[in-house]
Amino acid sequence: MRLVVNPNQGTPGLVVLPASGFRRAKAAIMAWPGYAPTPLADLPDIALEAGVAAVRYKDESGRFGLGSFKALGGGYAVERLVAAACGALPVFTTATDGNHGRAVAWGARRFGARCVVFVHDGVSQGRVDAIAAYGAEIRREGETYDDSVRACTETAAREGWQVVSDTSWPGYTAVPIDVMQGYRLMADEAADAWEGAPPTHVFIQAGVGGVAAAVSVQMRARFTPHPALVVVEPERAACLLESCLAGRKVGVGGGLQTVMAGLACGEPSLLAWQELERAASAFMAIPDAVVAPAMRRLAGLGIVAGESGVAGLAALLLAAGDAVALRALGLEAESRVLLFGTEGATDAAVYAGMVG
Ligand SMILES: Cc1ncc(COP(=O)(O)O)c(C=O)c1O
Numbered sequence: 001m002r003l004v005v006n007p008n009q010g011t012p013g014l015v016v017l018p019a020s021g022f023r024r025a026k027a028a029i030m031a032w033p034g035y036a037p038t039p040l041a042d043l044p045d046i047a048l049e050a051g052v053a054a055v056r057y058k059d060e061s062g063r064f065g066l067g068s069f070k071a072l073g074g075g076y077a078v079e080r081l082v083a084a085a086c087g088a089l090p091v092f093t094t095a096t097d098g099n100h101g102r103a104v105a106w107g108a109r110r111f112g113a114r115c116v117v118f119v120h121d122g123v124s125q126g127r128v129d130a131i132a133a134y135g136a137e138i139r140r141e142g143e144t145y146d147d148s149v150r151a152c153t154e155t156a157a158r159e160g161w162q163v164v165s166d167t168s169w170p171g172y173t174a175v176p177i178d179v180m181q182g183y184r185l186m187a188d189e190a191a192d193a194w195e196g197a198p199p200t201h202v203f204i205q206a207g208v209g210g211v212a213a214a215v216s217v218q219m220r221a222r223f224t225p226h227p228a229l230v231v232v233e234p235e236r237a238a239c240l241l242e243s244c245l246a247g248r249k250v251g252v253g254g255g256l257q258t259v260m261a262g263l264a265c266g267e268p269s270l271l272a273w274q275e276l277e278r279a280a281s282a283f284m285a286i287p288d289a290v291v292a293p294a295m296r297r298l299a300g301l302g303i304v305a306g307e308s309g310v311a312g313l314a315a316l317l318l319a320a321g322d323a324v325a326l327r328a329l330g331l332e333a334e335s336r337v338l339l340f341g342t343e344g345a346t347d348a349a350v351y352a353g354m355v356g
Contacts, residue, residue: 061344074103
């Protein structure tokens, strides 16, 4: 593993996600049919193993039947765009590692809109089929998530389609802000369900960093003192950790191969970086080898967690076995840790192959 403590934590900066936008997102999503908060599980055995006082796990596997928290973001952003549309609905399009595409396809189907989803070569057939099941047209372009983002934006510009991206870049921020405001509801529910003294640490996995930034903002809004935020990435796609080291937003190249399919992103989201560069306590990059054991550990407790969903737990267990990491993160016997299980078995065949 690699661990970088953020030297800029606590530096004042931009308000990336205004409170009013979250209030609007929360009211809208809570009015959707089938809305219910996802459970927050207490994991005392894992707390014992990690040598901390409490570990709680927010289990997103049941979110709107989509298997991940992503419905909160993509689904909400589509709803906002539909409300703003004059006349005919636009064609919605996005690039995805799997879960965001499913959320946008689901959101578009709610309104009977056409949806085109770009996937790269590494997206499993099971995940592609799940997106197509919501009526979206699939286009396979490029070798990585970042390639498919480019293919999506170029095609959208040519065809006049509406991009619903979970990542942001200069000049494209309004839609990803809505996506991230939707994600905040997951963290808000966790804060509602949290009992006793507030969490001291939050481990949250990152691809482009959108959900980590949303969790960061909401944890600050709900808990004082603010919990330490540990951002976890796959070691071959650690663009936020590298950005922290570089002191500015940088991308990482290569094939980004990792079993943590939802986290295989080489370019941080601009908005996410603006939040995390000053709010994250530390960035961790973890190897693939720790993922299947973490999935099996949760399966043994009756929790179904996918490859990307367990990254935070895997990072906690790695840190717990390393005296330097424990010290650097300030993890001790009194610590209370909040984990976000961001997905369930979003590809049943991959899950069965890893868990048995
Ligand atoms: C299950 C899961 N967890 C975490 C993430 C990371 O989200 P973000 O790209 O906003 O960092 C993703 C992204 O697709 C995901 O699918």
